[in-house]
Amino acid sequence: MQNLNRRDFFKTSAVTAAAAGAVACDPRVPKEEVLPYKVQPEQIVPGTPTFFATQCNECPASCGVVARNREGRIIKLEGNPEHPVSRGRLCAMGQQGILATYSPDRYAGPMVSGASASWDDALGKVKAALASAKGSGKVAWVGQTRTGATGALIQEFVKALGGTVVFHEPTSGTDALKAATKAVFGRDGIPSYDLSGAHTVLSFGAEFLSTWGDLSHKQGWGDSRDPHNGGFVGRTVCVEPRAGNTSAMADLHLQATPGSEGVVAMALAKLVADKKGYSGPAKALVAGGDVAAAASASGISAERLTEVAGWLAEHPSIVLPGGVGTAADPTNLAIATLLLNEVAGNIGRSVTFGQDANVAHVGSHKDVAAAIAAAAGGVLFLDGADPAYTMPADAGLSGTQVVAFANEPSDSISGNAIVLPPGSTLETWGDAEATEGIHTLQQATMNPLHDTRGMGDVLLALSGELGLAAPPPAPAEGEEGAPEDENAAAPAEPVDGEEAVEVVEPPTPMPALDAADFRTWLQGWWKAVVWDGRAGKPGDFERFWTDALQRGGWFLRKPTTGAAVTMSAAPSVAAVAHEGAGDMNLVLFPHPFVLDGRHANKPWAQEVPEPLSSYTWGTWVELNPETAAKMNLAKKDEVTVKTDKGSITCAWFGSPSIRKDTVAIVMGNGHKDGGRYAGFGSNPMSLVGNATDGSGALKLTAKASVSKAGSQTTMHQYIGNIDTDGRGVNYVVSKEDLGKGHGPASIVSMHHPPVDQRAIDAGILDMYPEPEHPTYRFAMAVDLNRCTGCGACETACFAENNTPIVGPEQIALSRHMGWIRLSRYWEGEGEHPDVRFQPVMCQQCSHAPCEGVCPVLATYHNLDGLNAMIYNRCVGTRYCANNCPYTARRFNWHTYKWPESYNLMLSPDVLTREMGVMEKCTFCIQRLRAAKDHYRDDGRAVPDEALRKLTACAQTCPTNAITFGNANDANGAVAKQFQDERAYTMLGELNTKPGVRYLARINFIPAQPLHHGGHGGGGDHGDGHGDDHGDAHGGGHGHDKKDGHGDKHGHDDKH
């Protein structure tokens, strides 16, 4: 320590002094205080969670959620089972929602020009700015989608100021679809898409399994895949230059030339119309569809197009519109998909109107740019929008007084911006009507952490001070329908007629801008629009309100209808080449967790690996491995993507599912000033121009050139390998083989090891004694046919189990702490490489290899069939992790800390682990304990219904891919799934007897010719010769479809 300098000496002296001080008090008594309430709140039982129904605002879908409150703090969000969209499930972004409340970057109070200010000061400045801008048209509101009473207030407020409101959803594709619906059907709003009954789902880039649409699409798709649900297995076809989660799950991924998707859709429409003998109004519109031209423009063979058209014509189907990755000509593509739906007979069946998504004020790129330009020199309100980040070029915010309702910093908040922190979703009141008639209510579920004021309260206060409230009675009735697209008043009339006794009662007046506070406004609006208007005054309003709060809203199911095509001139759909210079086509895609960048400051969004690339913390480009090989790219090399507009340098990922002439870049990262976690990576919006199509939707495409940058990336893929290397981890079965099996795993080839017949005869096949499971054998079934790799389970696991955020440097050292790993493998070659997702958690083996090697018995098998892990017993030898064949264990290399205020969301039911301790999935032992405790009160075992969705991952799974339960219960859901012909155990040859079984994915690749009479196919792998068919699995031999058609396996002719 010769280089111990003076400063360090004082530092160390201080440590010594502090240590000496510790001697003075009795270390045997760590003094902890227990602080009682003054008055015990009725709703809080210390140590027991309370649940509040509220809503999620992470994306425009506004799903209902249930917030778990422990001692006054929300510690977890789960889907609200009563809500018709989320139906009890929640996606990864919804699970992250809680981070917004506890973010360490939150503003503690209002800010003016980057400095803290009092509410009086800040509001005074806003008022002054508004007073001069009022009526001049120089007021604009750009924000995230707000509907319901909240949206109505914004509309009223901005209207009174003479401004415009535009909701900005840059990656939703809503603007193009809205314009297309108007063009084809002459309707405002966009149709609802119901995937559950579709035998063929055709998507032109709409990422309905990750960032497009809402949870109902994911659930519908999951249902369409289930052979036990409707007796068919839906086929998914995607036309997209790259694969996101959706194309990865597709049975057929057609990598059409970017920009040719529109003509492909038109050609398909023509084929389907001919095949079905369609003679409706769209016949003339699709007559221009040209199969040969589409085939040459897209590179998809005419036979393939005819085949797809055949599927569409034959059975009920659904065609989804374009997405961000196919945005060369978004509106025309959307028009073509709607016409294709029309000729396929889907309008009114799977694509319906009547309960449209509420997108009235969602603006296109052009609208947003126009609104911002109009506000130049005036006042621009920002609410959750960040145009400085999401607009391709300079958003033009300078010179405008930006007033941001923001809790956290963003790129758009700079200069003289005024920040009025509105408080998080969990702290404030609000509502939404994302889909017509589905009113979700957002209640304050905890006390605000900071000096915040709800946005609604601020707007009402401002309108009071500016005297915006209109003269009371006259506009109230007239405006009743205004925020609702004149639908609000309509249903009220017949209802009034029914209730003949009360006919004289005048309609409840709408709330006015002179409402005392936002809650008054909210209740007033609900009373007028929901209770009086739509619900038809069911009893007393107070009662109705309480019920709605309890249920999370009021949900109306309206009859759905079709719509008549009103388009007269055929659309001018043509193949559109990307613009600019370069030999590659550039497409952008939204990050499945960060979306358009709005969630970049949420560490779970960054830490949970992106499902396809498995990259964390940053921006990467997707290249085909062949393209990369031509450029001599090594794994850690960085590449530079250059367009006319700019260039960025970042890491690359070799996705076999992207076209060789296409480069894709993930959006959402690289904020200049978006909080501490948002600065990683670069912003790809700098690469595309401002070009829009006819309806004003942004063309998020360009020509680009890609070159080796010469630098090395520090980014790390959590899972680098994309190949199963022939190990028996992930199987698929052909649809043709379904129903031909005879018991569990009878279709899927298990990787059978050579077995010594003498050992079987002597009954010594197992190294371990069979454990006893007298009451429960907790187990899990994961249906890989339903799993979309969306990452919701991983994120829910982070939330439930106090999993620390380790950051990119630690991830680069393979120290990721997530308990669920989402493995993804690419199998097969050619037109459509098969992507397979597989969530891997601790397999809870009955014969666990980890248990035998623990020198201190910190891990052992318990009576419930669980592989228990006792942290305080663990000494950190890591033998168990070395011995786990599933790599399910995680080691704490550090005592990871939570930055201030994230610590408040930790679950008190789960220990935070310390340095030197092993941890792993526990099957949510704390939730299991709570359930057992609950049912023990009645002296019974936990029933199957309560177990099915018990663990955090199973609870949240949007497609119901994960089922939890007691395998001892023969009638239970899990035991039934275990008996499914598709069920198999991972690495079954190791005979670890896991408590997790996977149900093989179903694909449409034709089965191989049968080698054996009756069942299954041939042997499977290189060691097929060694297979012994007399083993415990009951002679299950299918075939491994990993090579699709290959026949490289050895023969087995014992049969």
Add this chain to the structure above:
Amino acid sequence: MAQWKGAILFAAPVAIAAVAIASVAGTVHAQEDTGGEELFPQGYHWLLPPPVPLLSDPERSWNEERVAYGAVGSEGTLQQPIQYSHKLHAGKLGIDCQYCHFNARRSIHAGVPSTETCMNCHKLVPTEGRSEQAQADLAKLKEHYESGEPIPWVKVHDLPDFVHFTHKRHVQGGVECQECHGEVQDDMTVAVRVGELTMGWCLNCHESHPKVDENYGAHAELRRAEMKDCWTCHK
């Protein structure tokens, strides 16, 4: 005194080593410059010897050393902000434990009564003629009630964080409060800890508590086995 010397002789080199390691760790830490505030905060980079055993009272016997948490016996009485007497309330006045600790039967925490619960009675109970201490304490109670400031009670039974204990199951299973907390109604003016709260002490009952036979009858054996599962308390 000799023992003290021994302890210092032992402790000093270890403490110096610890300080040295800490300073190295500090230097390493400082190199990871993430713009002032650490982005991904971590605890120790290096294993440091835990300070408590090293600097604990060397006069304490090994027998006492195993009791890592809290004081056992009357010498470890904690200073409470108000000299509340269980002997008076639960014993002499016969108030049921669960009148105040009303969450014991339905939650993991028994709960410390809210100030309002105290005042339910103390609004009516006269203070005249009570001892000086009692009058001062009741004045303090009233003060807390009026200001809304919680009374900072000191935890007597403080389990380590890695132990999950639920009052609910124990109370509903018929375990008497006194079995763990001692005869508070007879001999405790200010609660002191009687139970050791060590793992062996817990397991004594988990292995052989008669209530298990009573509650589970034929399944008692199984229940006992379940109750010895580590995950019963550690998770």
